[in-house]
Amino acid sequence: MEPSNPEDDPRYQIPRSGNWIYPSGELFFNGMKSNNWVLRAEDLRAIVPIHTAVNERAWKEIKQ
Numbered sequence: 001m002e003p004s005n006p007e008d009d010p011r012y013q014i015p016r017s018g019n020w021i022y023p024s025g026e027l028f029f030n031g032m033k034s035n036n037w038v039l040r041a042e043d044l045r046a047i048v049p050i051h052t053a054v055n056e057r058a059w060k061e062i063k064q
Contacts, residue, residue, distance in 0.1 A: 025044040
């Protein structure tokens with residue numbers, strides 16, 4: 001099965017899970033900023049792992 005995001009794209013970094021390659025903190029930050037969210041870059045150290053954990057838990061529930 002092909003990954004959801006291209007593995008050779010340097011913007012996508014570990015962590016990765018299954019077929020999904022999670023975006024880097026920078027991409028996450030830019031996405032939030034483009035949707036007019038106001039946050040500090042240092043907040044991403046907490047936000048990105050929480051976002052990843054919630055996604056993983058949701059997919060685990062969906063697959064059951």
